[in-house]
Amino acid sequence: MSEQINSAIRWARNRIEACSDSARLDAELLLAHCLDKPRSYLYSHPEESLNPVCWQQYQRLVERRLQPTPIAYLLGTREFYSLVFATREQVLVPRPETELLVDLALQLLPPEQSMRVCDLGTGTGIIAITLKSERPMAQVYATDVDPACLVLAQENALRHAADVEWIESDWYRGLPRTLRFDLIVSNPPYIAADHPFLDQGDLPAEPRLALTPGNTGLEALQQIIEGAQRHLVSGGYLILEHGYDQQTPVADMLATHGFSEIHCEYDLNDLPRTSIAKRVEKAKSTA
Ligand SMILES: C[S@@+](CC[C@H](N)C(=O)[O-])C[C@H]1O[C@@H](n2cnc3c(N)ncnc32)[C@H](O)[C@@H]1O
Incomplete structure (x- = not known):
């Protein structure tokens, strides 16, 4: 007997519950993907029988979900700021909290001005591509140390016709020393290497390079703050x-490196998530 949509979802949900808090949603997304239909189709056709090829594909995806493989890797896409981005293993899955960083960046980029922006550690390219899509006049640069990220980011840029300058670089090292930006943004790795969080949920399936910069979790933030003095205009x-x-250590590092107007914004879960600071030119000694 062939499986029906509603019973297939029940079967998958019961299995996925072992590894996900959103088992029903995951089960539906995977089945809609196999059927190449929107999720609403599952509700309008609950008793439709799945053809054997689709049922087998579904079973394979559910098994991979249990490994656990993040749903975005299985579907091959993730939505961010109302744009659809290709996702793939070896590149961090975009997170909704990063939309806050984009909101804040857009407030600093007037639409009619050609400001120069750099996104450090671009991953799938979500930040750089969204900024370029929202502010076509901006000159957007994006870097990553991992060439696999830059390949995927460029695919995403093509998908959204976003003209971004991609540079393979260990933070600022691959940038011309004289290149200066009006705005530098980054969502760097910031989880301490021994943090138990790294072993939870889907995180073990995501690239360590994207998640942890070292023992304290602050190493990448420190390097980015240090280098920003050279690469930001006054x-x-x-x-x-x-x-x-990390709000306090980040604010301390920013203050140590001479930044002003330091403040932190809270994400949708009301957690301190994104810090902003302004570079001020150091007064030249007259002695
Ligand atoms: C937390 S992920 C953020 C990815 C993307 N910007 C986003 O918000 O989804 C951090 C990114 O930094 C990159 N990265 C790690 N170390 C780096 C380094 N030394 N220089 C440049 N990029 C680095 C990783 O490859 C990864 O793509």
Whole structure:
């Protein structure tokens, strides 16, 4: 007997519950993907029988979900800021909290001005591509140390016709020393290497390079803040996403490196998530 849509979803949900808090949603997304239909189709055709090829594909995807493989890798896409981005293993899955960083960046980029922006550690390219889509006049640069990220980011840029300058670089190292930006943004790796969180949920399936920069979790933030002094114009801004418990050390590092107007914005879960600061030119000694 062939499986019906509603019983297939029940079967999958019961299995996926072992690894996901959103088992029903995951089960529906995977089945809609196999059927190449919107999710609403599942509700309008609950008793439709699945053909054997579709049922087998579904079973394979559910088994992979249990490994666990993040749903975005199985579907091959993730929505961010109302745009659809290709996702794939070896590149971090875009997170909704990063939309806050984009909102803050857009507030600093007037639509009619050609400001120069750099996204450090671009991953799938979500930040750079969204900024270019929203602010076509901006000159957007994006870097990553991992060539696999840059390949995927460029695919996503093509998908959204976003003209971004992609540079393979260990933070600022691959950038021309004289290149200066009006705005630098980054969602760097910021989880401490021994944090138990790294072993939970879907995180073990995501690239460690994208999640942890070292023992304290602050190493990448530190390097980005240090280098920003050289690569920001005077009066330029730095926007950094960080851990909910890193607001104070990030503010301290920014202050140590001479930034002003330092403040932190809270994400949708009301957690301190994204810090902003302005670069001020150091007064030249007259002695
Ligand atoms: C947390 S992920 C963010 C990805 C993407 N910007 C986003 O918000 O989804 C951090 C990114 O930084 C990159 N990265 C890690 N170390 C780096 C380094 N030394 N220089 C440049 N990029 C680095 C990783 O490859 C990864 O793509």
